[in-house]
Structures are given as C-alpha cells and as structure tokens.
Amino acid sequence: MTARHGSGPHRIALTLSFGVALGLAVALACSPRSQEPKEPAAEVNGKTITVGQVDDYIKDQLFRQATDNMDPVKLHEVRQEALDSLIDTKLVDAEAASRGETRQQLMEQETEARSKVPESAIKEFYEQHKPQMGNIPYESLHDQIERVLERQQRQAASEEFVDSLRK
Numbered sequence: 001m002t003a004r005h006g007s008g009p010h011r012i013a014l015t016l017s018f019g020v021a022l023g024l025a026v027a028l029a030c031s032p033r034s035q036e037p038k039e040p041a042a043e044v045n046g047k048t049i050t051v052g053q054v055d056d057y058i059k060d061q062l063f064r065q066a067t068d069n070m071d072p073v074k075l076h077e078v079r080q081e082a083l084d085s086l087i088d089t090k091l092v093d094a095e096a097a098s099r100g101e102t103r104q105q106l107m108e109q110e111t112e113a114r115s116k117v118p119e120s121a122i123k124e125f126y127e128q129h130k131p132q133m134g135n136i137p138y139e140s141l142h143d144q145i146e147r148v149l150e151r152q153q154r155q156a157a158s159e160e161f162v163d164s165l166r167k
Helices: 008-029 051-066 072-099 103-115 119-128 138-165
Strands: 040-044 047-050
Touching (some): 040 051, 047 051, 051 072, 072 103, 072 138, 119 138
Antiparallel strands (some): 040 047
C-alpha cells in the first residue's frame, strides 16, 4: 500500500474537521432519545420534519463546512482523507480477523506497550514548559503530564501500526 496522503497542518485541519463531525454524529447517536429516521422531529404548518431529514441536513451542513462550500481543492482533500480512513479501517479489520481479535483488542495490544512514558520524559516536558506552568509544582502536574504524553505516544503508535499495514 502507499503512504497516506497529506501531512502537516492540512492533515491536522482535516482530521479536526472529521473529529468535529464525528463528535456531533456520536452525540446525536448517543442522545438519550435515540430516534429512528422516520420518527417525527417537529411539525411546521401541518408538515412533519423527520429525524432522518434533520440528520441529512446536518450531514450536508458538515460536509459543506468541511469542504469550504465545495471548494474543489478542499473537496479533494476531504475525499482523500475519507478514503485513507476507510482503507485504514479495512486493513485493521482484516488484521484483527486474521488474529482472531476485535479491532479494539488489536489496537490496544499494538499501542499499549508503546505508550509507557518514562519518568525522564515527564520531567523533561515539565522543565521545557515551566514558564507556562507558573508556580505549580512538578508533583501537582506529574499525572496530567503523564496522561498527555501517553495519549500522544498512543496516537503515534496507532498511526505507525496502521501505516505498517499499508506496506
């Protein structure tokens, strides 16, 4: 397989756009009143607006926002990012199936060991960012710094693993 397309700020911006869209979709899907697409959401002047119509409107709005109102360059970037995500998902699912695991089990197994942060890295981060920390002592921030660094390492390990499946 080939390497992922896009890098740097553009890829981060696209990832953030997808993250926002995904967050909204999850929030809607997990709302206390999960509704079927044909269920009525509202009635205006005797005409029903269904949950499905609302969902379609949201998808359209998010798509237009992510593509800067269908700008051809942005549209291509968004499509490429979506394609890359779909390819990644298929590759991870295939690898998980070959190992007899779920996607989540596989990703946890592949990233957990690589996400341990040595104490020296936590201390180094604190020292590098000490001016922004104010007078907060190292001991008070240790656990927060460790979680942030672990999250970063887990994300990097996840990307490295998925990239290895593309080769």
